[in-house]
Amino acid sequence: MSSIQYTKKIALIDCNSFYVSCERLFNPKIRKKPVVVLSNNDGCIISRSTEAKALGIKMGEPYFKAKDIIIKNKVNVFSSNYSLYGDLSRRVMRTLKRFNSAIEVYSIDEAFLDLSNFSDDEVEKVGREIRETVLKWTGIPTSIGIAKTKTLSKVANHIAKKKKSGVTSLIGIENIDPILEKVEINDVWGVGRQLTKFYHKNGIYNAKQLKNKSNTWIKKNSNVLGSRTAMELRGVPCIDLETTQTKRKSCVVSRSFGQRIEKYQELKEAVANYCLNASEKIRSESLIAKSITVFVRTSPFQSRFGYYSNSKTIDFAISTNNSIEIVKTALVALDSIFKNGYRYQKAGVMLTGLSNEDGSKNLFSCEKDEKIKGLMRSIDNTNYRYGRSTLSLASAGVQKRWNMRREHSSKIDTADFYLLPTIRAN
Protein backbone atom coordinates (compact mmCIF):
# COMPACT_ATOMS: atom_id res chain seq x y z
CA MET A 1 0.00 0.00 0.00
CA SER A 2 1.25 3.43 -0.88
CA SER A 3 1.78 5.71 2.05
CA ILE A 4 0.69 8.76 0.11
CA GLN A 5 -3.05 8.74 0.10
CA TYR A 6 -5.23 11.60 -0.85
CA THR A 7 -8.17 11.60 1.51
CA LYS A 8 -11.31 13.25 0.44
CA LYS A 9 -13.31 15.22 2.97
CA ILE A 10 -16.95 15.65 2.13
CA ALA A 11 -19.33 17.76 4.18
CA LEU A 12 -23.07 17.24 4.05
CA ILE A 13 -24.97 20.35 5.09
CA ASP A 14 -28.62 19.68 5.86
CA CYS A 15 -31.13 22.32 6.93
CA ASN A 16 -32.97 21.36 10.11
CA SER A 17 -36.74 20.91 9.63
CA PHE A 18 -36.29 23.12 6.61
CA TYR A 19 -39.86 24.13 5.75
CA VAL A 20 -40.67 24.71 9.42
CA SER A 21 -37.53 26.81 9.79
CA CYS A 22 -38.60 28.90 6.79
CA GLU A 23 -42.02 29.60 8.30
CA ARG A 24 -40.45 30.45 11.66
CA LEU A 25 -38.17 32.97 10.06
CA PHE A 26 -41.14 35.19 9.30
CA ASN A 27 -43.11 34.35 12.40
CA PRO A 28 -41.03 34.53 15.58
CA LYS A 29 -44.07 33.63 17.71
CA ILE A 30 -43.86 30.02 16.61
CA ARG A 31 -40.25 29.50 17.66
CA LYS A 32 -39.90 26.81 20.34
CA LYS A 33 -43.50 25.81 19.64
CA PRO A 34 -44.66 22.68 17.83
CA VAL A 35 -45.03 23.38 14.09
CA VAL A 36 -45.80 21.22 11.06
CA VAL A 37 -45.90 21.96 7.33
CA LEU A 38 -48.30 20.07 5.07
CA SER A 39 -47.78 18.71 1.57
CA ASN A 40 -49.75 19.97 -1.42
CA ASN A 41 -53.48 19.73 -0.99
CA ASP A 42 -52.91 19.72 2.79
CA GLY A 43 -52.53 15.96 2.47
CA CYS A 44 -49.57 14.81 4.54
CA ILE A 45 -47.17 16.15 7.14
CA ILE A 46 -43.82 16.72 5.43
CA SER A 47 -41.90 18.87 7.89
CA ARG A 48 -41.97 18.86 11.70
CA SER A 49 -40.28 20.94 14.35
CA THR A 50 -38.48 19.06 17.16
CA GLU A 51 -41.41 19.84 19.44
CA ALA A 52 -43.83 18.29 16.92
CA LYS A 53 -41.62 15.20 16.58
CA ALA A 54 -41.65 14.86 20.36
CA LEU A 55 -45.46 14.70 20.27
CA GLY A 56 -45.17 11.56 18.18
CA ILE A 57 -46.23 13.08 14.87
CA LYS A 58 -44.72 10.97 12.10
CA MET A 59 -43.05 12.07 8.89
CA GLY A 60 -45.37 11.58 5.93
CA GLU A 61 -48.38 10.90 8.12
CA PRO A 62 -51.74 11.94 6.63
CA TYR A 63 -52.86 15.21 8.17
CA PHE A 64 -56.33 13.97 9.12
CA LYS A 65 -54.84 11.11 11.12
CA ALA A 66 -52.69 13.45 13.19
CA LYS A 67 -55.43 16.03 13.64
CA ASP A 68 -56.36 14.94 17.17
CA ILE A 69 -52.83 15.36 18.50
CA ILE A 70 -52.47 18.60 16.57
CA ILE A 71 -55.58 20.20 18.01
CA LYS A 72 -54.98 18.93 21.53
CA ASN A 73 -51.44 20.34 21.58
CA LYS A 74 -52.17 23.52 19.65
CA VAL A 75 -49.66 22.61 16.96
CA ASN A 76 -49.15 25.38 14.39
CA VAL A 77 -50.06 24.13 10.93
CA PHE A 78 -48.93 25.54 7.57
CA SER A 79 -49.74 24.68 3.98
CA SER A 80 -46.55 24.47 1.94
CA ASN A 81 -45.24 27.60 0.27
CA TYR A 82 -42.69 26.37 -2.25
CA SER A 83 -41.73 29.72 -3.71
CA LEU A 84 -40.73 30.85 -0.22
CA TYR A 85 -38.75 27.66 0.47
CA GLY A 86 -37.08 27.78 -2.94
CA ASP A 87 -36.03 31.36 -2.38
CA LEU A 88 -34.54 30.67 1.05
CA SER A 89 -32.85 27.54 -0.30
CA ARG A 90 -31.05 29.62 -2.92
CA ARG A 91 -29.85 31.99 -0.19
CA VAL A 92 -28.46 29.10 1.85
CA MET A 93 -26.69 27.62 -1.19
CA ARG A 94 -25.21 30.98 -2.16
CA THR A 95 -23.79 31.29 1.34
CA LEU A 96 -22.29 27.78 1.18
CA LYS A 97 -20.63 28.54 -2.13
CA ARG A 98 -18.46 31.13 -0.42
CA PHE A 99 -16.66 28.34 1.41
CA ASN A 100 -15.96 26.33 -1.73
CA SER A 101 -17.29 26.47 -5.26
CA ALA A 102 -17.06 22.68 -5.40
CA ILE A 103 -20.61 22.17 -4.17
CA GLU A 104 -23.35 19.76 -5.14
CA VAL A 105 -26.83 21.04 -4.41
CA TYR A 106 -28.45 17.72 -3.65
CA SER A 107 -31.97 18.82 -2.78
CA ILE A 108 -33.88 21.87 -1.66
CA ASP A 109 -32.40 21.60 1.84
CA GLU A 110 -29.15 19.67 1.40
CA ALA A 111 -25.76 20.18 -0.21
CA PHE A 112 -22.46 18.31 -0.37
CA LEU A 113 -19.36 20.47 -0.08
CA ASP A 114 -15.76 19.45 -0.77
CA LEU A 115 -13.54 20.32 2.19
CA SER A 116 -10.53 18.23 1.08
CA ASN A 117 -8.26 21.25 1.05
CA PHE A 118 -8.51 21.60 4.84
CA SER A 119 -6.36 19.54 7.20
CA ASP A 120 -7.80 16.74 9.32
CA ASP A 121 -7.56 18.82 12.47
CA GLU A 122 -9.24 21.95 11.22
CA VAL A 123 -12.12 20.43 9.31
CA GLU A 124 -14.54 20.27 12.24
CA LYS A 125 -13.81 23.89 13.09
CA VAL A 126 -14.56 24.85 9.50
CA GLY A 127 -17.84 22.96 9.82
CA ARG A 128 -18.80 25.03 12.84
CA GLU A 129 -17.90 28.19 10.98
CA ILE A 130 -20.10 27.21 8.04
CA ARG A 131 -22.97 26.48 10.38
CA GLU A 132 -22.67 29.83 12.17
CA THR A 133 -22.40 31.79 8.93
CA VAL A 134 -25.47 30.17 7.37
CA LEU A 135 -27.44 30.81 10.54
CA LYS A 136 -26.35 34.43 10.72
CA TRP A 137 -26.86 35.26 7.05
CA THR A 138 -30.05 33.34 6.33
CA GLY A 139 -31.57 32.51 9.71
CA ILE A 140 -31.71 28.81 8.83
CA PRO A 141 -30.25 26.29 11.33
CA THR A 142 -28.28 23.41 9.81
CA SER A 143 -26.56 20.16 10.75
CA ILE A 144 -23.21 19.27 9.23
CA GLY A 145 -21.59 15.86 8.86
CA ILE A 146 -18.05 15.47 7.52
CA ALA A 147 -16.44 12.23 6.36
CA LYS A 148 -14.44 10.54 3.62
CA THR A 149 -17.39 9.57 1.43
CA LYS A 150 -20.87 10.85 0.73
CA THR A 151 -22.48 7.86 2.44
CA LEU A 152 -20.36 8.34 5.55
CA SER A 153 -21.08 12.07 5.60
CA LYS A 154 -24.76 11.13 5.69
CA VAL A 155 -24.02 8.97 8.73
CA ALA A 156 -22.08 11.83 10.33
CA ASN A 157 -24.94 14.19 9.62
CA HIS A 158 -27.34 11.82 11.31
CA ILE A 159 -25.22 12.00 14.45
CA ALA A 160 -24.79 15.78 14.17
CA LYS A 161 -28.57 16.21 14.16
CA LYS A 162 -28.68 14.95 17.75
CA LYS A 163 -25.81 17.13 18.96
CA LYS A 164 -26.07 20.65 20.26
CA SER A 165 -23.10 21.85 18.23
CA GLY A 166 -24.75 20.48 15.10
CA VAL A 167 -21.42 19.38 13.61
CA THR A 168 -19.83 15.91 13.48
CA SER A 169 -16.65 14.87 11.73
CA LEU A 170 -15.57 11.27 11.23
CA ILE A 171 -12.28 12.36 9.71
CA GLY A 172 -9.23 10.97 11.48
CA ILE A 173 -11.13 8.34 13.44
CA GLU A 174 -9.19 5.07 13.13
CA ASN A 175 -11.99 2.63 13.80
CA ILE A 176 -15.51 3.77 13.04
CA ASP A 177 -17.09 0.37 13.63
CA PRO A 178 -18.49 1.32 17.05
CA ILE A 179 -20.18 4.31 15.41
CA LEU A 180 -21.56 2.34 12.48
CA GLU A 181 -22.86 -0.31 14.83
CA LYS A 182 -25.35 2.20 16.21
CA VAL A 183 -26.67 3.10 12.76
CA GLU A 184 -29.65 0.96 11.79
CA ILE A 185 -29.41 -0.50 8.32
CA ASN A 186 -32.55 1.28 7.11
CA ASP A 187 -30.99 4.62 8.07
CA VAL A 188 -28.13 4.08 5.64
CA TRP A 189 -28.29 6.24 2.51
CA GLY A 190 -29.38 4.07 -0.41
CA VAL A 191 -31.06 1.41 1.71
CA GLY A 192 -34.82 1.64 1.35
CA ARG A 193 -37.68 -0.61 2.39
CA GLN A 194 -36.98 -3.51 0.04
CA LEU A 195 -33.25 -3.67 0.72
CA THR A 196 -33.90 -3.45 4.47
CA LYS A 197 -36.15 -6.48 4.21
CA PHE A 198 -33.51 -8.34 2.25
CA TYR A 199 -30.67 -7.43 4.61
CA HIS A 200 -32.72 -8.35 7.68
CA LYS A 201 -33.38 -11.73 6.16
CA ASN A 202 -29.63 -12.17 5.89
CA GLY A 203 -28.85 -11.07 9.43
CA ILE A 204 -27.68 -7.55 8.61
CA TYR A 205 -29.23 -5.04 10.98
CA ASN A 206 -26.75 -2.18 11.18
CA ALA A 207 -24.21 -0.29 9.07
CA LYS A 208 -21.23 -2.04 10.62
CA GLN A 209 -22.53 -5.44 9.57
CA LEU A 210 -22.98 -4.30 5.97
CA LYS A 211 -19.55 -2.67 5.93
CA ASN A 212 -17.86 -5.88 7.08
CA LYS A 213 -19.80 -8.21 4.80
CA SER A 214 -17.56 -9.70 2.11
CA ASN A 215 -17.46 -8.09 -1.31
CA THR A 216 -18.21 -11.33 -3.06
CA TRP A 217 -21.36 -11.91 -1.03
CA ILE A 218 -22.67 -8.42 -1.73
CA LYS A 219 -21.87 -8.59 -5.45
CA LYS A 220 -23.54 -11.96 -5.76
CA ASN A 221 -26.63 -11.11 -3.76
CA SER A 222 -27.39 -7.51 -4.61
CA ASN A 223 -26.67 -5.05 -7.38
CA VAL A 224 -24.05 -2.41 -8.10
CA LEU A 225 -25.79 0.06 -5.84
CA GLY A 226 -25.59 -2.30 -2.88
CA SER A 227 -21.87 -2.87 -3.29
CA ARG A 228 -21.30 0.82 -3.85
CA THR A 229 -22.94 1.58 -0.50
CA ALA A 230 -20.79 -1.01 1.27
CA MET A 231 -17.60 0.36 -0.29
CA GLU A 232 -18.54 3.88 0.74
CA LEU A 233 -19.10 2.70 4.32
CA ARG A 234 -15.52 1.38 4.20
CA GLY A 235 -14.33 4.87 3.30
CA VAL A 236 -13.74 4.22 -0.39
CA PRO A 237 -15.42 6.95 -2.45
CA CYS A 238 -17.64 5.48 -5.19
CA ILE A 239 -20.17 8.26 -5.60
CA ASP A 240 -18.70 11.41 -7.09
CA LEU A 241 -19.46 14.92 -6.06
CA GLU A 242 -21.48 16.33 -8.93
CA THR A 243 -20.50 19.94 -9.01
CA THR A 244 -21.63 20.76 -12.52
CA GLN A 245 -25.33 21.08 -12.96
CA THR A 246 -26.50 18.65 -15.59
CA LYS A 247 -29.68 19.23 -17.52
CA ARG A 248 -32.65 17.25 -16.37
CA LYS A 249 -33.98 14.33 -18.40
CA SER A 250 -37.64 14.60 -17.61
CA CYS A 251 -40.17 17.04 -16.24
CA VAL A 252 -43.28 16.05 -14.31
CA VAL A 253 -46.25 18.14 -13.28
CA SER A 254 -48.92 16.31 -11.35
CA ARG A 255 -51.40 17.18 -8.64
CA SER A 256 -54.02 15.60 -6.46
CA PHE A 257 -57.31 17.39 -6.89
CA GLY A 258 -58.90 19.49 -4.17
CA GLN A 259 -62.01 17.38 -4.68
CA ARG A 260 -62.69 14.24 -6.69
CA ILE A 261 -63.39 14.78 -10.38
CA GLU A 262 -65.76 12.79 -12.54
CA LYS A 263 -66.36 15.06 -15.52
CA TYR A 264 -64.18 14.61 -18.58
CA GLN A 265 -64.23 18.35 -19.23
CA GLU A 266 -62.72 19.16 -15.84
CA LEU A 267 -60.05 16.51 -16.22
CA LYS A 268 -59.16 18.00 -19.58
CA GLU A 269 -58.78 21.42 -18.01
CA ALA A 270 -56.52 20.10 -15.28
CA VAL A 271 -54.30 18.24 -17.75
CA ALA A 272 -54.12 21.30 -20.01
CA ASN A 273 -52.98 23.37 -17.04
CA TYR A 274 -50.29 20.89 -16.06
CA CYS A 275 -49.07 20.98 -19.67
CA LEU A 276 -48.81 24.77 -19.62
CA ASN A 277 -46.82 24.52 -16.42
CA ALA A 278 -44.50 21.81 -17.70
CA SER A 279 -43.87 23.44 -21.06
CA GLU A 280 -43.12 26.78 -19.41
CA LYS A 281 -40.66 25.02 -17.14
CA ILE A 282 -38.75 23.32 -19.95
CA ARG A 283 -38.77 26.48 -22.07
CA SER A 284 -37.16 28.36 -19.21
CA GLU A 285 -34.33 25.80 -19.35
CA SER A 286 -34.13 25.89 -23.16
CA LEU A 287 -35.18 22.26 -23.48
CA ILE A 288 -37.48 20.42 -25.86
CA ALA A 289 -39.32 17.14 -25.26
CA LYS A 290 -39.39 14.04 -27.40
CA SER A 291 -42.56 12.61 -25.91
CA ILE A 292 -45.32 13.13 -23.39
CA THR A 293 -47.00 10.78 -20.93
CA VAL A 294 -50.40 11.56 -19.44
CA PHE A 295 -51.68 9.63 -16.46
CA VAL A 296 -54.87 9.59 -14.40
CA ARG A 297 -55.87 7.61 -11.37
CA THR A 298 -58.52 7.26 -8.69
CA SER A 299 -57.62 7.15 -5.02
CA PRO A 300 -55.69 4.01 -4.07
CA PHE A 301 -57.08 4.35 -0.54
CA GLN A 302 -60.77 4.12 -1.40
CA SER A 303 -61.26 0.83 -3.16
CA ARG A 304 -65.00 0.84 -2.58
CA PHE A 305 -65.34 3.21 -5.54
CA GLY A 306 -63.21 0.97 -7.76
CA TYR A 307 -59.57 1.64 -8.55
CA TYR A 308 -58.51 2.76 -11.98
CA SER A 309 -55.10 3.93 -13.08
CA ASN A 310 -53.79 4.31 -16.58
CA SER A 311 -51.27 6.21 -18.66
CA LYS A 312 -50.54 6.88 -22.30
CA THR A 313 -47.34 8.02 -23.95
CA ILE A 314 -47.22 9.77 -27.31
CA ASP A 315 -44.14 10.79 -29.27
CA PHE A 316 -44.19 14.21 -30.85
CA ALA A 317 -43.56 14.31 -34.59
CA ILE A 318 -40.66 16.62 -33.80
CA SER A 319 -39.29 17.39 -30.31
CA THR A 320 -41.01 20.50 -29.01
CA ASN A 321 -41.63 22.90 -26.16
CA ASN A 322 -44.60 24.58 -27.77
CA SER A 323 -47.48 24.82 -25.29
CA ILE A 324 -50.15 24.54 -27.94
CA GLU A 325 -48.65 21.41 -29.45
CA ILE A 326 -48.09 19.88 -26.02
CA VAL A 327 -51.64 20.53 -24.79
CA LYS A 328 -53.10 19.20 -28.04
CA THR A 329 -51.10 15.98 -27.81
CA ALA A 330 -51.86 15.53 -24.12
CA LEU A 331 -55.60 15.77 -24.75
CA VAL A 332 -55.32 13.05 -27.42
CA ALA A 333 -53.53 10.87 -24.87
CA LEU A 334 -56.10 11.63 -22.18
CA ASP A 335 -58.91 10.74 -24.55
CA SER A 336 -57.48 7.26 -24.98
CA ILE A 337 -57.35 6.51 -21.24
CA PHE A 338 -60.34 8.36 -19.81
CA LYS A 339 -63.13 6.11 -18.57
CA ASN A 340 -66.51 7.30 -17.44
CA GLY A 341 -67.84 6.52 -13.98
CA TYR A 342 -64.73 6.92 -11.86
CA ARG A 343 -63.93 9.49 -9.18
CA TYR A 344 -60.52 10.71 -10.29
CA GLN A 345 -58.15 11.83 -7.54
CA LYS A 346 -55.02 12.70 -9.45
CA ALA A 347 -53.66 13.38 -12.93
CA GLY A 348 -50.33 14.41 -14.33
CA VAL A 349 -48.16 14.90 -17.36
CA MET A 350 -44.56 13.91 -17.89
CA LEU A 351 -42.32 15.35 -20.60
CA THR A 352 -39.50 12.93 -21.42
CA GLY A 353 -36.54 12.63 -23.75
CA LEU A 354 -35.54 16.22 -23.02
CA SER A 355 -32.73 17.73 -25.07
CA ASN A 356 -31.25 21.12 -25.84
CA GLU A 357 -33.43 23.44 -27.85
CA ASP A 358 -30.61 24.89 -29.95
CA GLY A 359 -29.34 21.48 -30.99
CA SER A 360 -32.60 20.85 -32.76
CA LYS A 361 -32.29 22.65 -36.06
CA ASN A 362 -34.12 20.30 -38.35
CA LEU A 363 -35.19 20.15 -41.96
CA PHE A 364 -38.62 21.46 -41.18
CA SER A 365 -37.73 24.59 -39.23
CA CYS A 366 -39.38 27.49 -40.87
CA GLU A 367 -40.74 30.94 -40.39
CA LYS A 368 -43.81 29.59 -38.63
CA ASP A 369 -41.59 28.03 -35.95
CA GLU A 370 -39.98 31.38 -35.32
CA LYS A 371 -43.40 32.98 -34.89
CA ILE A 372 -44.45 30.32 -32.40
CA LYS A 373 -41.23 30.79 -30.46
CA GLY A 374 -41.93 34.51 -30.30
CA LEU A 375 -45.45 33.86 -29.05
CA MET A 376 -44.22 31.46 -26.35
CA ARG A 377 -41.62 34.00 -25.27
CA SER A 378 -44.17 36.74 -24.84
CA ILE A 379 -46.54 34.44 -22.92
CA ASP A 380 -43.68 33.51 -20.57
CA ASN A 381 -42.63 37.11 -20.08
CA THR A 382 -46.14 38.30 -19.33
CA ASN A 383 -46.81 35.46 -16.91
CA TYR A 384 -43.50 36.08 -15.22
CA ARG A 385 -44.34 39.72 -14.70
CA TYR A 386 -48.02 39.52 -13.83
CA GLY A 387 -48.26 36.11 -12.24
CA ARG A 388 -48.69 32.65 -13.63
CA SER A 389 -51.71 32.00 -15.89
CA THR A 390 -52.31 35.65 -16.69
CA LEU A 391 -52.08 34.43 -20.26
CA SER A 392 -53.37 30.95 -20.81
CA LEU A 393 -55.16 28.79 -23.36
CA ALA A 394 -58.93 28.41 -23.65
CA SER A 395 -58.66 24.67 -22.96
CA ALA A 396 -57.16 25.42 -19.55
CA GLY A 397 -60.55 26.58 -18.27
CA VAL A 398 -61.42 29.24 -15.73
CA GLN A 399 -63.42 27.43 -13.05
CA LYS A 400 -60.67 25.24 -11.65
CA ARG A 401 -62.79 23.36 -9.14
CA TRP A 402 -59.97 20.83 -9.16
CA ASN A 403 -57.49 23.28 -7.66
CA MET A 404 -55.58 22.28 -4.51
CA ARG A 405 -56.73 22.82 -0.98
CA ARG A 406 -54.48 25.22 0.89
CA GLU A 407 -56.20 26.21 4.08
CA HIS A 408 -53.18 27.10 6.19
CA SER A 409 -51.07 29.27 3.92
CA SER A 410 -48.84 31.81 5.61
CA LYS A 411 -49.05 33.88 2.38
CA ILE A 412 -45.46 34.99 2.75
CA ASP A 413 -43.85 36.18 -0.45
CA THR A 414 -40.13 36.90 -0.26
CA ALA A 415 -40.46 38.94 -3.44
CA ASP A 416 -42.23 41.44 -1.19
CA PHE A 417 -39.48 43.65 0.15
CA TYR A 418 -41.29 44.70 3.33
CA LEU A 419 -41.66 41.15 4.55
CA LEU A 420 -37.93 40.46 4.55
CA PRO A 421 -36.58 39.98 8.05
CA THR A 422 -34.03 42.58 8.98
CA ILE A 423 -30.77 41.79 10.70
CA ARG A 424 -29.43 44.45 12.99
CA ALA A 425 -25.74 44.82 13.61
CA ASN A 426 -24.85 46.19 16.99
Added chain:
DNA sequence: TCTGGGGTCCTAGGACCC
Protein backbone atom coordinates in the same frame (compact mmCIF):
# COMPACT_ATOMS: atom_id res chain seq x y z
C1' DT B 1 -40.70 -34.09 -34.38
C1' DC B 2 -36.01 -32.12 -33.83
C1' DT B 3 -34.89 -25.14 -34.58
C1' DG B 4 -28.30 -21.54 -32.08
C1' DG B 5 -26.04 -18.07 -30.00
C1' DG B 6 -24.94 -13.65 -29.22
C1' DG B 7 -25.37 -8.93 -29.56
C1' DT B 8 -27.90 -4.22 -29.24
C1' DC B 9 -31.53 -1.24 -28.21
C1' DC B 10 -35.73 0.10 -26.08
C1' DT B 11 -39.26 0.25 -22.54
C1' DA B 12 -41.90 -0.55 -18.36
C1' DG B 13 -41.69 -1.03 -13.80
C1' DG B 14 -39.37 -1.04 -9.49
C1' DA B 15 -36.44 0.99 -5.98
C1' DC B 16 -34.53 4.70 -4.14
C1' DC B 17 -33.86 9.67 -2.91
C1' DC B 18 -35.61 14.24 -0.81
Added chain:
DNA sequence: TCTGGGGTCCTAGGACCC
Protein backbone atom coordinates in the same frame (compact mmCIF):
# COMPACT_ATOMS: atom_id res chain seq x y z
C1' DT C 1 -64.88 12.95 4.47
C1' DC C 2 -59.60 13.74 4.37
C1' DT C 3 -53.26 9.96 2.30
C1' DG C 4 -47.70 15.00 -1.86
C1' DG C 5 -44.69 15.87 -5.79
C1' DG C 6 -40.53 15.51 -8.58
C1' DG C 7 -36.56 13.33 -9.76
C1' DT C 8 -32.69 9.38 -11.12
C1' DC C 9 -30.94 4.94 -11.98
C1' DC C 10 -31.11 -0.12 -12.63
C1' DT C 11 -32.96 -4.41 -14.36
C1' DA C 12 -35.57 -7.74 -16.82
C1' DG C 13 -37.57 -8.87 -20.83
C1' DG C 14 -39.00 -8.19 -25.56
C1' DA C 15 -37.89 -6.94 -30.37
C1' DC C 16 -34.76 -7.16 -33.67
C1' DC C 17 -30.48 -8.29 -36.11
C1' DC C 18 -26.90 -11.34 -38.05
